[in-house]
Amino acid sequence: xxxxxxxxxxxxxxxxxxxxxxxxxxxxxxxxxxxxxxxxxxxxxxxxxxxxxxxxxxxxxxxxxxxxxxxxxxxxxxxxxxxxxxxxxxxxxxxxxxxxxxxxxxxxxxxxxxxxxxxxxxxxxxxxxxxxxxxxxxxxxxxxxxxxxxxxxxxxxxxxxxxxxxxxxxxxxxxxxxxxxxxxxxxxxxxxxxxxxxxxxxxxxxxxxxxxxxxxxxxxxxxxxxxxxxxxxxxxxxxxxxxxxxxxxxxxxxxxxxxxxxxxxxxxxxxxxxxxxxxxxxxxxxxxxxxxxxxxxxxxxxxxxxxxxxxxxxxxxxxxxxxxxxxxxxxxxxxxxxxxxxxxxxxxxxxxxxxxxxxxxxxxxxxxxxxxxxxxxxxxxxxxxxxxxxxxxxxxxxxxxxxxx
Numbered sequence: 031x032x033x034x035x036x037x038x039x040x041x042x043x044x045x046x047x048x049x050x051x052x053x054x055x056x057x058x059x060x061x062x063x064x065x066x067x068x069x070x071x072x073x074x075x076x077x078x079x080x081x082x083x084x085x086x087x088x089x090x091x092x093x094x095x096x097x098x099x100x101x102x103x104x105x106x107x108x109x110x111x112x113x114x115x116x117x118x119x120x121x122x123x124x125x126x127x128x129x130x131x132x133x134x135x136x137x138x139x140x141x142x143x144x145x146x147x148x149x150x151x152x153x154x155x156x157x158x159x160x161x162x163x164x165x166x167x168x169x170x171x172x173x174x175x176x177x178x179x180x181x182x183x184x185x186x187x188x189x190x191x192x193x194x195x196x197x198x199x200x201x202x203x204x205x206x207x208x209x210x211x212x213x214x215x216x217x218x219x220x221x222x223x224x225x226x227x228x229x230x231x232x233x234x235x236x237x238x239x240x241x242x243x244x245x246x247x248x249x250x251x252x253x254x255x256x257x258x259x260x261x262x263x264x265x266x267x268x269x270x271x272x273x274x275x276x277x278x279x280x281x282x283x284x285x286x287x288x289x290x291x292x293x294x295x296x297x298x299x300x301x302x303x304x305x306x307x308x309x310x311x312x313x314x315x316x317x318x319x320x321x322x323x324x325x326x327x328x329x330x331x332x333x334x335x336x337x338x339x340x341x342x343x344x345x346x347x348x349x350x351x352x353x354x355x356x357x358x359x360x361x362x363x364x365x366x367x368x369x370x371x372x373x374x375x376x377x378x379x380x381x382x383x384x385x386x387x388x389x390x391x392x393x394x395x396x397x398x399x400x401x402x403x404x405x406x407x408x409x410x411x412x413x414x415x416x417x418x419x420x421x422x423x424x425x426x427x428x429x430x431x432x433x434x435x
Contacts, residue, residue, distance in 0.1 A: 036080040062086025081110035277304035297335040308433035320398040325366035
């Protein structure tokens with residue numbers, strides 16, 4: 031349960047409703063004194079504390095909590111519309127708060143942080159329980175007979191390892207809460223929420239609509255997975271693990287995601303049989319999503335988009351490598367009949383946040399091709415493009431069939 035402390039009832043009501051929409055149980059207090067009484071009687075997982083209050087202000091309440099063994103570990107987020115100078119931020123963290131947020135509050139960001147700190151608090155409780163279990167286990171075993179000493183050692187080792195694992199997970203979770211990009215995850219979360227609402231409230235009896243909604247939800251969930259993979263990849267948290275990947279399956283999934291756009295634009299997709307290679311499937315899925323998505327987006331609306339995907343095995347890791355049935359590399363080309371680009375800008379299209387087109391006309395972040403290039407290189411491959419203005423574009427990838435690292 032979360033405790034909201036604010037002397038203004040309207041603020042409490044607004045924040046309480048926001049949290050309850052996310053199935054978060056909430057209690058409230060309208061003064062520091064009332065908050066202290068409730069905290070001593072109830073176990074709260076998180077406290078959202080207004081700084082400026084009559085009587086005991088937020089800083090004073092947190093100081094009192096920090097001196098009590100029972101309450102010192104309860105995470106506190108300060109909220110303030112008045113005390114927004116740097117010295118108040120410093121004071122807030124010095125008193126023991128985990129965060130200091132100024133009003134007006136970005137509710138989406140607040141919800142993200144609240145959920146994160148609730149997870150951290152749960153991890154800390156799990157850690158305390160595990161430590162208590164470890165302590166009790168050792169005590170019990172010490173009182174047991176001598177012939178149980180081997181089992182005591184084994185059990186103790188198991189609990190110590192679990193304890194270390196929980197501490198590591200707790201530390202990683204803290205880092206993750208500050209590093210994860212709110213801007214990446216929030217749009218996906220909102221899509222899932224609103225699509226879910228539409229499905230449950232308005233489309234129960236429409237089987238075809240429910241099918242489209244379910245496919246939309248699946249695509250959004252896959253996008254969340256891609257974001258997670260991308261964050262892990264960009265941070266180089268661990269070495270990638272390649273697995274045998276049928277690129278035909280990957281391409282089929284991507285085309286399924288785009289089926290509505292393809293149908294709406296009367297697009298024609300032609301694809302050769304693709305090889306099975308060693309790869310990270312989610313990353314190559316993103317490569318195809320970026321290339322096919324760009325082909326559909328930059329069709330120019332002059333004629334029906336035509337996208338052709340060709341594949342052939344080649345001897346060497348070169349763009350003009352000789353075709354060979356037993357080649358160790360594959361050359362995959364994704365071509366379209368869209369607006370194209372001037373090849374003098376070839377060195378720019380794979381640079382992050384670079385765009386050759388008017389973003390008012392063509393939506394995009396300018397990151398897609400940069401990510402594509404990094405993924406291909408991570409797979410020990412090469413990528414380039416050929417194009418002319420008004421005559422479409424071809425993106426050429428060279429990927430090894432086998433990858434060991």
